[in-house]
Amino acid sequence: MLTKQLGTGPQTFDEYRAEGGYEALTKAVTTGPLSVLEAVQASGLRGRGGAGFPVGLKWSLAASQVEATRYVVANGGEDEPGSRKDRILMEDYPHRILEGLLLASYAIGAEEAFVYVNSTYEHAASQIERAIGEATEAGMLGENVAGSGHPLQVRIQAAPQQYVASEDSAAIRVIEGREPLPRQKPPFPTTAGLHGKPTVVNNVETFANIPAILLRGADWFRRQGTEDNPGTMLFTLPANLRRPGVVEAPIGLSLRELIEEHGGGLASGNAVKAVMPGGPSSGLVTATDLEVRMDRQPLTALSSALGCGALRVIEESECVVEILDSIAQFFQEESCGQCPTCQMETNALARITSSIRTGRGSQAMLDQIPKLAAFSQGKGFCGLISMPFPPLMTAVRLFPEDWAYHIEHGACPSPR
Numbered sequence: 001m002l003t004k005q006l007g008t009g010p011q012t013f014d015e016y017r018a019e020g021g022y023e024a025l026t027k028a029v030t031t032g033p034l035s036v037l038e039a040v041q042a043s044g045l046r047g048r049g050g051a052g053f054p055v056g057l058k059w060s061l062a063a064s065q066v067e068a069t070r071y072v073v074a075n076g077g078e079d080e081p082g083s084r085k086d087r088i089l090m091e092d093y094p095h096r097i098l099e100g101l102l103l104a105s106y107a108i109g110a111e112e113a114f115v116y117v118n119s120t121y122e123h124a125a126s127q128i129e130r131a132i133g134e135a136t137e138a139g140m141l142g143e144n145v146a147g148s149g150h151p152l153q154v155r156i157q158a159a160p161q162q163y164v165a166s167e168d169s170a171a172i173r174v175i176e177g178r179e180p181l182p183r184q185k186p187p188f189p190t191t192a193g194l195h196g197k198p199t200v201v202n203n204v205e206t207f208a209n210i211p212a213i214l215l216r217g218a219d220w221f222r223r224q225g226t227e228d229n230p231g232t233m234l235f236t237l238p239a240n241l242r243r244p245g246v247v248e249a250p251i252g253l254s255l256r257e258l259i260e261e262h263g264g265g266l267a268s269g270n271a272v273k274a275v276m277p278g279g280p281s282s283g284l285v286t287a288t289d290l291e292v293r294m295d296r297q298p299l300t301a302l303s304s305a306l307g308c309g310a311l312r313v314i315e316e317s318e319c320v321v322e323i324l325d326s327i328a329q330f331f332q333e334e335s336c337g338q339c340p341t342c343q344m345e346t347n348a349l350a351r352i353t354s355s356i357r358t359g360r361g362s363q364a365m366l367d368q369i370p371k372l373a374a375f376s377q378g379k380g381f382c383g384l385i386s387m388p389f390p391p392l393m394t395a396v397r398l399f400p401e402d403w404a405y406h407i408e409h410g411a412c413p414s415p416r
């Protein structure tokens with residue numbers, strides 16, 4: 001939980017310490033690793049990197065492996081278009097992320113951990129580096145973490161500028177000094193990750209939640225958010241709102257509250273046509289569904305997703321064909337080329353959307369999309385293969401008039 005307004009976080013060790021920083025760690029080393037695992041499990045915290053996997057379960061899986069060498073990775077690769085929350089967090093709350101990482105390492109018995117930082121985030125990397133130096137000097141890190149006898153080294157790894165480079169198995173490969181390519185799973189990183197050893201990979205925001213859970217307890221954490229998905233979440237509000245930026249809000253608030261109360265509504269004064277609530281792989285939610293709760297299940301029921309909370313608000317003056325074409329091109333460019341089905345599928349989708357956008361398409365082409373989705377299902381080393389379908393299929397279903405106009409006229413029904 002972020003107790004201060006974003007942008008004014010406790011950046012130095014002393015500032016962080018003054019507001020209770022590292023108290024969770026010093027307390028945890030007296031109660032033992034199991035108590036950390038139990039508290040995280042009881043909190044119900046889900047990962048904030050996009051998939052929402054239960055954090056306590058992931059840590060317990062890694063901790064239960066027979067291999068004694070284990071690793072932890074904080075994922076700050078943040079290549080998701082429209083997302084800026086990990087950057088703000090690393091720049092403003094470096095010690096909070098670090099303390100969460102230390103608690104995870106202590107809990108699962110890892111003696112080496114990494115912060116994987118988007119290589120264009122220079123300030124974020126220097127903030128994390130300073131935090132590591134300060135925490136080491138203060139005895140929170142190094143040979144004897146907070147007097148526990150547990151040794152831990154934390155290093156920074158620059159994340160290459162490719163979308164798949166922040167997928168967990170690709171990030172692990174980069175740390176191993178290899179190419180940023182996802183690999184087939186299972187085995188999952190919790191069983192065989194970095195150097196083949198059990199590895200926990202969590203988003204940096206996920207780690208930032210841990211100190212408060214340990215200090216204030218799982219019940220306190222569960223007082224916000226929903227039963228299935230407790231706590232608060234960072235949402236990135238887009239540039240076309242009156243108040244763009246990163247906000248922290250309880251999971252389960254309505255999409256309307258997020259856009260209107262937190263974001264101030266559309267700056268143009270236009271009506272909302274649709275919203276992609278969770279990044280470029282989330283399905284479109286129409287203006288009539290803005291009361292939907294920002295949580296996994298209600299959004300899934302609308303064929304959309306919470307993802308990492310990077311919103312895109314589509315205005316009534318915009319054409320979904322143009323938007324969906326740029327999304328299809330993005331996935332085609334970012335498909336790493338390892339899996340033939342993914343390459344074939346993303347190429348085909350990009351061809352379909354660009355043909356329709358430029359007036360060379362047909363309804364028969366649109367009818368191919370669900371067939372491609374069925375063909376690709378369950379294939380591919382990583383999730384990218386399935387990512388283009390929710391936005392495309394919802395856009396086709398919800399805005400047939402935009403597609404029909406492009407097929408007939410090769411232009412937008414609503415040019416800006």
Ligand SMILES: Cc1cc2nc3c(=O)[nH]c(=O)nc-3n(C[C@H](O)[C@H](O)[C@H](O)COP(=O)(O)O)c2cc1C
Binds near residue numbers: 047052077166169201
């Ligand atoms: C193509 C692709 C890109 C991803 N990009 C990110 C990313 O930028 N940041 C992130 O934390 N997770 C990303 N993930 C998810 C990670 O693989 C992993 O699930 C996540 O880091 C786990 O953290 P969490 O459980 O705390 O959410 C990506 C996954 C895929 C398939």
